[in-house]
Amino acid sequence: MDSINNIVIVGGGTAGWTTAACLARVLQNTNSQITLVDSPEVATIGVGEATIPPLVEFMRFLGINEQDFVKKTQATFKLAIKFTNWNTLGEHYWHQFGSVGADIDGKDFYQHWYKSTLNGNKNTYTDYSPAIAMAKENKFIIPPAAQGQQQQSILNGATYAWHFDALLVANYLTEFSTKLGVKHLRGHVESIEKHENGFIKQLTLKDGQTITGDFFIDCTGQKAILIEGAMGVEFEDWQHYLPMNRSIALQTENHGPSVPYTESTAHEFGWQWRIPLQHRTGNGLVFCDKYCSDEEALETLMNNISGKPLTEPKFISFTTGKRKELWKGNCLALGLSSGFLEPLESTAIHLMMKGVVKFAEMLPDKRCQQATAKEFNRIMDIEYLSIRDFIILHYCTTSRTDSQFWRDCQNMPIPDSLSEKLALFKNQGRLFRNEFDLFTPPSWYAVLTGMGIKPDNYDRLVDISDTKQVQSIMDNGLANLTNTVQQLPMHLDYVKSFSRLT
Numbered sequence: 001m002d003s004i005n006n007i008v009i010v011g012g013g014t015a016g017w018t019t020a021a022c023l024a025r026v027l028q029n030t031n032s033q034i035t036l037v038d039s040p041e042v043a044t045i046g047v048g049e050a051t052i053p054p055l056v057e058f059m060r061f062l063g064i065n066e067q068d069f070v071k072k073t074q075a076t077f078k079l080a081i082k083f084t085n086w087n088t089l090g091e092h093y094w095h096q097f098g099s100v101g102a103d104i105d106g107k108d109f110y111q112h113w114y115k116s117t118l119n120g121n122k123n124t125y126t127d128y129s130p131a132i133a134m135a136k137e138n139k140f141i142i143p144p145a146a147q148g149q150q151q152q153s154i155l156n157g158a159t160y161a162w163h164f165d166a167l168l169v170a171n172y173l174t175e176f177s178t179k180l181g182v183k184h185l186r187g188h189v190e191s192i193e194k195h196e197n198g199f200i201k202q203l204t205l206k207d208g209q210t211i212t213g214d215f216f217i218d219c220t221g222q223k224a225i226l227i228e229g230a231m232g233v234e235f236e237d238w239q240h241y242l243p244m245n246r247s248i249a250l251q252t253e254n255h256g257p258s259v260p261y262t263e264s265t266a267h268e269f270g271w272q273w274r275i276p277l278q279h280r281t282g283n284g285l286v287f288c289d290k291y292c293s294d295e296e297a298l299e300t301l302m303n304n305i306s307g308k309p310l311t312e313p314k315f316i317s318f319t320t321g322k323r324k325e326l327w328k329g330n331c332l333a334l335g336l337s338s339g340f341l342e343p344l345e346s347t348a349i350h351l352m353m354k355g356v357v358k359f360a361e362m363l364p365d366k367r368c369q370q371a372t373a374k375e376f377n378r379i380m381d382i383e384y385l386s387i388r389d390f391i392i393l394h395y396c397t398t399s400r401t402d403s404q405f406w407r408d409c410q411n412m413p414i415p416d417s418l419s420e421k422l423a424l425f426k427n428q429g430r431l432f433r434n435e436f437d438l439f440t441p442p443s444w445y446a447v448l449t450g451m452g453i454k455p456d457n458y459d460r461l462v463d464i465s466d467t468k469q470v471q472s473i474m475d476n477g478l479a480n481l482t483n484t485v486q487q488l489p490m491h492l493d494y495v496k497s498f499s500r501l502t
């Protein structure tokens with residue numbers, strides 16, 4: 001078999017270095033050469049600091065020491081996202097990492113909980129989540145199961161991720177990858193030459209140097225110089241579903257307690273993120289320029305940050321959507337060059353990680369047969385579409401009518417796939433997980449209940465269980481959770497002692 005021996009990655013942002021690290025690890029005992037080239041003239045985007053749990057697994061797979069990583073990237077732990085003002089002004093809800101409650105008599109916890117609310121239970125769905133129980137109290141430990149321990153614990157239902165400094169992560173992965181043999185070149189790609197069959201042959205840098213390769217990975221962010229510039233793959237625009245197209249990022253000094261969650265606070269025409277790290281806090285506002293000017297957006301952000309600004313506000317435009325094909329010929333797009341879904345659920349780094357892992361699993365030979373690329377594109381399509389629908393859910397279900405933006409959100413078109421999911425949920429609260437849907441039913445239930453969406457009824461099959469016994473299981477579980485969490489360390493104390501362990 002004519003294996004691909006020479007892989008060229010263009011772009012040295014989070015996507016480029018995550019891709020390099022993964023391929024260097026997977027191909028470490030082969031003859032493959034991986035080269036990463038990035039431009040001294042084009043800065044990385046420098047945002048992207050909230051993550052989701054599969055990234056923790058990914059770093060373990062790479063063999064990265066977690067304590068070392070947390071220390072060197074100034075990371076903190078993340079258990080959830082707190083959504084404030086999304087449905088009604090002054091109210092909030094949580095989207096947890098991990099499970100909520102546990103199945104009872106083989107039926108989903110949500111169904112038992114929903115039935116109990118009809119009988120007077122005032123606790124919210126996510127009150128039964130171990131991640132939320134910790135998040136609300138600013139407490140944290142890595143649950144025993146996630147540390148590979150056998151110990152039984154009610155906290156084992158929680159999973160976690162990190163908040164980290166994007167620049168430090170890129171530096172960390174640069175060091176990691178170059179140690180594994182990745183060749184790093186600094187240079188601006190100026191032209192791209194193709195073979196007769198349409199495959200990329202070589203890149204020419206501004207200084208005249210040429211780089212040949214068997215396979216090329218486009219990690220050039222919004223420039224997309226390979227996948228769009230050379231391969232001509234079109235971008236599928238999803239702004240009619242997800243109209244956000246602009247953001248401001250601003251770093252501030254830490255202020256107040258270090259919370260183990262991302263804050264997402266809705267404003268009149270967009271939403272604000274707050275990401276606490278060890279050494280500073282990342283803040284930003286995401287909005288749609290149809291509804292407000294840059295000046296209004298900046299004023300809103302500045303009025304709602306705490307802590308002294310450390311940087312100038314940075315405006316970033318983006319278009320929500322995805323490449324029609326992520327993989328074409330001998331070129332694959334990962335990171336922002338492949339698409340972007342706005343940062344509401346911190347899914348961009350995840351999608352790039354999924355992409356590179358899937359690519360490694362499907363590693364082609366030099367022919368890069370179309371069937372392999374087609375299957376890869378099919379899988380990544382489902383990943384993207386499922387996440388897209390989940391993000392739309394946060395907007396289209398709002399009850400806010402205090403601004404044109406929120407009124408429009410209630411009337412905007414939604415994809416058929418989401419309408420069908422909502423119709424299914426409406427009828428007895430049932431959700432069925434698609435293959436490759438990142439978000440499991442507890443995530444969908446958390447957002448649906450948080451946004452005040454209720455089914456017509458609960459699933460009648462839960463009537464098989466004894467109602468009093470179920471209530472007692474739920475009450476005992478909650479009491480156990482509360483007691484357990486009380487004994488945990490505060491989040492910041494845990495971070496400090498954890499990063500001292502290296």
Ligand SMILES: Cc1cc2nc3c(=O)[nH]c(=O)nc-3n(C[C@H](O)[C@H](O)[C@H](O)COP(=O)(O)OP(=O)(O)OC[C@H]3O[C@@H](n4cnc5c(N)ncnc54)[C@H](O)[C@@H]3O)c2cc1C
Binds near residue numbers: 039044045220343
């Ligand atoms: C407002 C905002 C908030 C976000 N928040 C999150 C979040 O919380 N969580 C999350 O998971 N994701 C988030 N993202 C997405 C995340 O920032 C990106 O997915 C991630 O940073 C990857 O970017 P990238 O590496 O694809 O592109 P970039 O960081 O833009 O890197 C592009 C690279 O390509 C190189 N390059 C460009 N042109 C050339 C050329 N001609 N020759 C050579 N090299 C070239 C540049 O030098 C650079 O190294 C956010 C995005 C935005 C816009």
